[in-house]
Every structure is written in C-alpha cells, then in structure tokens.
Amino acid sequence: MSEPASSLTGNLRQMIAVLEAERQALAGLDADALTEVARDKEKLCDAIAPFGPEALDPQVRDLAEAARSLNEVNRRVRNLLAANITTRLEALGAARPAYRVRGATIA
Template sequence: MNRADTPQESAPLTDMLRQMLAVLQAERQALAGLDLEAIACATNQKRALCTSLEGAALVAVDEECRGMVDAARRLNEANRQVRNLIAANVAARLDALTGNAPLYRAHRAPGVAQLR
C-alpha cells in the first residue's frame, strides 16, 4: 500500500469533498429560492474550497473520493444550468418590459433568404 493511499492522508480530501457537496446543495436551494445572499455565500465557499482542493490534488484519490468528485461535478453542472435559465428568463422579461430586441439575436446576413 502506498503511503498516500492511507485513510489518514485522504481524510482531509474526503472532508473537503463532503463540504463541497454540501455547499453545492445549499447553492441549489438558494437558486431555487432566488436568495441572492445565499447564492453569494455559496459562491465564496466554493471558491475557498476550490483553493483548498488545489493543494490536495497530489493525494491519491480512492473510490469514495472519485464518487464524491463525480457527484460534485453533476451538482455543479445542474446548478450552472439553473443559473443560465434564470439569466435567460430575466433577460426575456427585461426585453419584454422595454420592448427591445434581445442583445444576442442572430442577424440575417444580406442576401440570405429567410426560411419559413
């Protein structure tokens, strides 16, 4: 058994990954409730945990840690998609209020026929 594979060595990594999962779940709840303060808090906690995880990257990752990393990846992706949907919804509502066209609407090139 490699020295880096001992449970004492991977315990801090496991703890940090558990904290990251908890923060990602809290972020999801904050997004669902549109709680700006909680979203900002989760962002700061994620940033701090990412900094800590950078230092732990040299530790051998066991199966439990791999599972937590995969779960964190999925949660983070789901949260990113929710953030994007909220942003798109806000943009659509602002456009409807002002009567302006969306900023990122693709424009037809001159001489290109429009499909109907």
C-alpha cells in the first residue's frame, strides 16, 4: 500500500472512531464531547479532502462507506433530538407564531 493510500486508510479509520464517539456523545447528550468531536471531524475532513475516487481500492472504499453510513445514522439522531427539543419547547409555549391573523373575514 502506498504512503498516500495508507494515510487515507488511517484517516478513515480515525473518522470511524470519531463518528462512534459522536454517537456516544449524542446518546449521553454530552455537549463538550460533541464540540470536540466536531473539531476532530473537521480536521479529518481536511485530511481526506485531497483524495479522489481513484484513491479508493476495495478496502478503502469499504472504510469510506462505513464512515458515510455512521455519519448518516448520527445525522438522523441529531435531527430526531432537535425535533424532540423543538416539540418540548413548543409545549412550554416558547415558540409563538411570527404573526397571527385576528378577526379576518373573507368576503
């Protein structure tokens, strides 16, 4: 395996570990850990950005697909958490409509 390919493989393995840590942070609602994970993901994205599809042998392609899948699961969990929080806040009356039509009649 060439040096760039081993670098990409290592970075993808690290990304998978970071995405698993993100899942744990989401499960524990650990804001500090989520902030750290976001930084780590950004650094790893910068590290893998120079590589294109030509760098993906079957092993690296499998790692990239595993990372993509984990990221998608984490994205869905984040969206569910955000929707749950929105629902709870609206139930408390924190969200008010931007405008309200009062006494409007249509002729």
